[in-house]
Amino acid sequence: MNDTINDTRERILDAAERLFMAHGYEGTSMRLLTTEAAVNLAAVNYHFGSKEGLLQAVFRRRLVWLNGERLRLLNEMEAKANGAPLRPSQIVEAFFGTLLTMGEREELGGMTFLRLIGRTLTEPADFIRAFLASEYSEVVDRYKAALYRALPEVTREEIAWRFQFMLGAMSYAIAGTDALRIVGGPELASDTAHPTAHELKVRLMPFLLGGLRAPLPEMDGKASPH
Amino acid sequence: MNDTINDTRERILDAAERLFMAHGYEGTSMRLLTTEAAVNLAAVNYHFGSKEGLLQAVFRRRLVWLNGERLRLLNEMEAKANGAPLRPSQIVEAFFGTLLTMGEREELGGMTFLRLIGRTLTEPADFIRAFLASEYSEVVDRYKAALYRALPEVTREEIAWRFQFMLGAMSYAIAGTDALRIVGGPELASDTAHPTAHELKVRLMPFLLGGLRAPLPEMDGKASPH
DNA sequence: GTCTATATTCAGATAGAC
DNA sequence: GTCTATCTGAATATAGAC
Numbered sequence: 001m002n003d004t005i006n007d008t009r010e011r012i013l014d015a016a017e018r019l020f021m022a023h024g025y026e027g028t029s030m031r032l033l034t035t036e037a038a039v040n041l042a043a044v045n046y047h048f049g050s051k052e053g054l055l056q057a058v059f060r061r062r063l064v065w066l067n068g069e070r071l072r073l074l075n076e077m078e079a080k081a082n083g084a085p086l087r088p089s090q091i092v093e094a095f096f097g098t099l100l101t102m103g104e105r106e107e108l109g110g111m112t113f114l115r116l117i118g119r120t121l122t123e124p125a126d127f128i129r130a131f132l133a134s135e136y137s138e139v140v141d142r143y144k145a146a147l148y149r150a151l152p153e154v155t156r157e158e159i160a161w162r163f164q165f166m167l168g169a170m171s172y173a174i175a176g177t178d179a180l181r182i183v184g185g186p187e188l189a190s191d192t193a194h195p196t197a198h199e200l201k202v203r204l205m206p207f208l209l210g211g212l213r214a215p216l217p218e219m220d221g222k223a224s225p226h
Numbered sequence: 227m228n229d230t231i232n233d234t235r236e237r238i239l240d241a242a243e244r245l246f247m248a249h250g251y252e253g254t255s256m257r258l259l260t261t262e263a264a265v266n267l268a269a270v271n272y273h274f275g276s277k278e279g280l281l282q283a284v285f286r287r288r289l290v291w292l293n294g295e296r297l298r299l300l301n302e303m304e305a306k307a308n309g310a311p312l313r314p315s316q317i318v319e320a321f322f323g324t325l326l327t328m329g330e331r332e333e334l335g336g337m338t339f340l341r342l343i344g345r346t347l348t349e350p351a352d353f354i355r356a357f358l359a360s361e362y363s364e365v366v367d368r369y370k371a372a373l374y375r376a377l378p379e380v381t382r383e384e385i386a387w388r389f390q391f392m393l394g395a396m397s398y399a400i401a402g403t404d405a406l407r408i409v410g411g412p413e414l415a416s417d418t419a420h421p422t423a424h425e426l427k428v429r430l431m432p433f434l435l436g437g438l439r440a441p442l443p444e445m446d447g448k449a450s451p452h
Numbered sequence: 453g454t455c456t457a458t459a460t461t462c463a464g465a466t467a468g469a470c
Numbered sequence: 471g472t473c474t475a476t477c478t479g480a481a482t483a484t485a486g487a488c
Contacts, residue, residue, distance in 0.1 A: 008471080024350035026252035030464060040473055045465060047471090121408065122348040122401055124250035136408050144409070158429070160413040165395040165433045167408065172394020173387075175348055182347065182362050182393065183370070187386035202445065203384070207391045207437040214436025217428045234453080255481065266455055271483060273453095 009047050011037040016058045017109060021116040025055060025123055056131055059120075062102070062109050067139045069098050074142055085149040092208055095143050096170055100204070103174075103197025111197065118174035121167070151212075158216060166208045173204050235273050237263040242284045243335060247342035251281060251349055282357055285346075288328070288335050293365045295324050300368055311375040318434055321369050322396055326430070329400075329423025337423065344400035347393070377438075384442060392434045399430050 015037035019028040030051060034041045048054040073094040077086055103114040120128065140163070147159050195203075241263035245254040256277060260267045274280040299320040303312055329340040346354065366389070373385050380388075421429075 022350070024252065026250065027350050029462080031462085040471090041464095042466075042473070043471080051464065119348055119350065122345055122398075124248070124253050124345065133408050140409055144413075157413045160409055161399075161429050162433055164409045165399055165430065168398020168401075169391040169395040169437065172348075172397060173391055175394075182359050183366060183386055183390045187383045202443045203387050204391065206440040206443050207388055210440025211395065211433040211437035214432040217432050219428060256483090257481080266453090268455070268484075269453080277482070 008039050008043055011039055012044060012047065012054065013058055013061055016054055017116055018112055020055065020058065021112055021119060024119065025051075025125060025128060052127055055128065058116075059132070059135065062113050063135050065108060066099060066102060067135070070095060070139050071142060073098065074146060078146070085152070086146055088147065088150045088212055089209055091143060091146050091150055092166070092212060093205065095139075096166070096204065096208060097201060099170070100197050100201040103200065114174050114197065118171040121171050154216065162212050165211060169207060169211070170204060173200060234265050234269055237265055238270055238273065238280065239284055239287060242280055243342055244338055246281065246284065247338055247345060250345065251277075251351060251354060278353055281354065284342075285358070285361065288339050289361050291334060292325060292328060293361070296321060296365050297368065299324065300372060304372070311378070312372055314373065314376045314438055315435055317369060317372050317376055318392070318438060319431065321365075322392070322430065322434060323427060325396070326423050326427040329426065340400050340423065344397040347397050380442065388438050391437060395433060395437070396430060399426060 012033070015033050016028070019033055019036065030044055031041060034044060044051070044054055048057050074091075077090055077094065099114070099117070102108040103111045109116075121132065123129070144156075144159060144163060147163070148156055151159060238259070241259050242254070245259055245262065248254075256270055257267060260270060270277070270280055274283050300317075303316055303320065325340070325343070328334040329337045335342075347358065349355070370382075370385065370389060373389070374382055377385060
């Protein structure tokens with residue numbers, strides 16, 4: 001058997017994952033990419049049709065596992081709970097912990113893919129946001145539904161907001177491990193500039209749960225009081 | 227007096243703020259920008275030297291007020307406290323509340339600038355991250371120091387991490403108001419797709435404080451226990 | 453300060469030989 | 471499937487007339 005095809009495809013996907021992570025989608029040229037992957041310039045278009053097609057392939061390669069695993073875990077927990085609501089910590093752990101676990105497993109992309117996800121969620125290009133939204137829609141719907149049941153005293157609107165906040169905290173936590181260095185300072189230097197996925201998880205989870213279960217805001221309408 | 231100069235400069239800055247917000251830095255061309263601003267293509271280079279110079283001017287116009295106000299509030303609170311540590315909620319309110327307040331004031335850029343900040347913190351271009359880090363360094367150092375005193379039982383490292391998480395949650399909360407729509411769904415539709423700065427603030431603050439004051443993780447070293 | 457015209461570079465994509 | 475050579479368009483930046 002000839003695996004030259006897969007070799008080339010995989011080399012392109014690996015290089016794209018790394019370069020999109022480091023320089024963003026618009027900041028990565030096909031010329032640099034094909035040079036780094038040691039393949040011909042025309043190979044990307046042959047295998048993936050276009051640069052857009054390449055980006056989608058980069059993500060699909062990982063998201064199939066990630067979101068499949070998230071759904072599998074949720075199904076399993078719900079089967080075990082036998083109709084009872086899940087605990088919020090279980091749900092958060094399954095959703096975010098599964099992602100962070102990928103950072104420890106090189107065959108699933110490791111920290112490179114983690115950082116790529118963290119960064120790409122804020123890419124401005126319309127097609128990227130539309131693509132990710134569609135890839136995520138099923139799993140997000142299922143997890144939101146689980147949170148509704150787990151936190152019946154919290155409005156659905158508030159849960160949706162807090163889901164968004166959790167995604168943001170996670171995304172920055174990851175991206176900030178080597179990109180954004182605004183907080184910076186000696187506390188996050190050397191050692192922790194490249195924390196392991198395990199350390200990230202240990203630090204992030206309490207924060208997310210603390211936020212998710214925080215006291216509800218007193219809503220007084222949207223306009224400020226005269 | 228002739229204010230043609232300022233007119234042109236301001237029109238360019240306004241258009242840049244809006245377009246960098248909507249399409250990102252790399253995704254915004256000077257041709258589109260000068261067309262929208264109704265100025266000549268060469269005007270940007272004349273007034274700002276380069277596209278990089280323009281981005282820095284766009285931010286400086288707003289950050290002077292923002293970070294000045296943050297420092298002023300912190301000084302004021304510390305003077306009043308008379309040597310006693312501040313409460314965490316005061317600190318968080320001053321840092322994040324000041325930013326969110328800008329969203330209500332059109333003369334400070336309104337929601338457009340808020341969304342721009344949310345998005346730009348994750349721009350991959352090196353010069354942007356370096357520029358923002360240097361613009362933020364003083365105010366972040368001062369606020370971290372205030373948090374150290376306010377939360378003496380929490381390690382400095384943990385506080386730095388949680389500062390980063392809070393920045394992320396805030397950033398997504400803002401960017402997600404019109405960009406990233408991963409959580410989406412009917413709960414965040416229509417009404418809340420463009421929440422007021424006030425609503426954003428009311429929802430975000432409890433989450434940030436809940437995360438900041440969450441129970442500390444049990445650290446068991448960085449390697450996972452075989 | 454503002455404009456036109458253009459220099460220069462680089463992007464993504466593809467035709468067609470092998 | 472892979473390669474070279476090239477098309478086509480768009481980007482930032484600037485020279486120089488007004």
